[in-house]
Amino acid sequence: MSNRSYDSPLRAEQAEKTREKILAALFEQLSESRDDFSISRVAKRAGVSVRTVYHYFPNREAQIEGLADWIDRQFVPEDEPFPESFAELPAYSACRTQGFNKEHMDLVRVTLESGLTQKVRSTRRRIREQKIEDCVVAEGLPPESTTILTEMLNFSIGASLGVGLHDTVGLNVDQSVSAMNWLVKIMVKASQEGNYPRLDSLSLSDNAVRLKHD
Known part of the structure; x- marks a missing residue:
C-alpha cells in the first residue's frame, strides 16, 4: 500500500x-x-x-458563509435535520437550545453587534427562517396570520430571544431556554387548535371598553 x-x-x-x-x-x-x-x-x-x-x-461571500456555518455548529450538530412540519417546531427549538450555556450567550451577543456581524447573522438565519416559514405556510392559515406566526416563531427559536430574557428580564440561562421552548410549544399548540394570531376589526379603544364591561 x-x-x-x-x-x-x-x-x-x-x-x-x-x-x-x-x-x-x-x-x-x-x-x-x-x-x-x-x-x-x-x-x-x-x-x-x-x-x-x-x-x-x-472571497468575502465565502468567508461570511463559512463563518455563519461555523457559528451555527457551536449550537447545533452539523447533521441535525431541519423541521419538516409545523408539529416538529417545538422539538426543533428544544434541539437548538440543548446544552445552551453562558458561552453560547456570549457568542450570540457578538453576532448582535452592528457592522459586519449583521451580514453574518442574516446569512445564518436565512435557511432556518425559510424552513420555519415553509412549516407555517403548510398549515394553510390566513396570509396575515401566517406572517405574524412565522415572525413570532423565528424570533422565539432564535437565540437572541434567550439573550434578551437573560440580559433584560434577568432570567438565568436555564430559565431563558425554558421560556423560549415553552413559548414555541404554546404557539404551535394554540394554532393547531385554531387559536392563531389574527387582525381584529375592533380598535384598541373598542377592546378596552369590552374588557372593562366583561
Missing part, C-alpha cells in the same frame, strides 16, 4: 484544523463592529499565510 493512502486522512485532518483556525480568527473580528474582514490579521491570528486564507475562503 502506498504512503498516499496513509497521507490522505492525515492531510484531511490537518486541512480541517487549518480551516477551523481561520474561522476562529474571522470570528474574533466580529466583536470589533467592522465593515469587512482584515485578512492579513486573520492570517496572522490563525498562523497561516494570507494566500492560505484565500485558498479556503476565496
Whole structure:
C-alpha cells in the first residue's frame, strides 16, 4: 500500500484544523463592529499565510458563509435535520437550545453587534427562517396570520430571544431556554387548535371598553 493512502486522512485532518483556525480568527473580528474582514490579521491570528486564507475562503461571500456555518455548529450538530412540519417546531427549538450555556450567550451577543456581524447573522438565519416559514405556510392559515406566526416563531427559536430574557428580564440561562421552548410549544399548540394570531376589526379603544364591561 502506498504512503498516499496513509497521507490522505492525515492531510484531511490537518486541512480541517487549518480551516477551523481561520474561522476562529474571522470570528474574533466580529466583536470589533467592522465593515469587512482584515485578512492579513486573520492570517496572522490563525498562523497561516494570507494566500492560505484565500485558498479556503476565496472571497468575502465565502468567508461570511463559512463563518455563519461555523457559528451555527457551536449550537447545533452539523447533521441535525431541519423541521419538516409545523408539529416538529417545538422539538426543533428544544434541539437548538440543548446544552445552551453562558458561552453560547456570549457568542450570540457578538453576532448582535452592528457592522459586519449583521451580514453574518442574516446569512445564518436565512435557511432556518425559510424552513420555519415553509412549516407555517403548510398549515394553510390566513396570509396575515401566517406572517405574524412565522415572525413570532423565528424570533422565539432564535437565540437572541434567550439573550434578551437573560440580559433584560434577568432570567438565568436555564430559565431563558425554558421560556423560549415553552413559548414555541404554546404557539404551535394554540394554532393547531385554531387559536392563531389574527387582525381584529375592533380598535384598541373598542377592546378596552369590552374588557372593562366583561
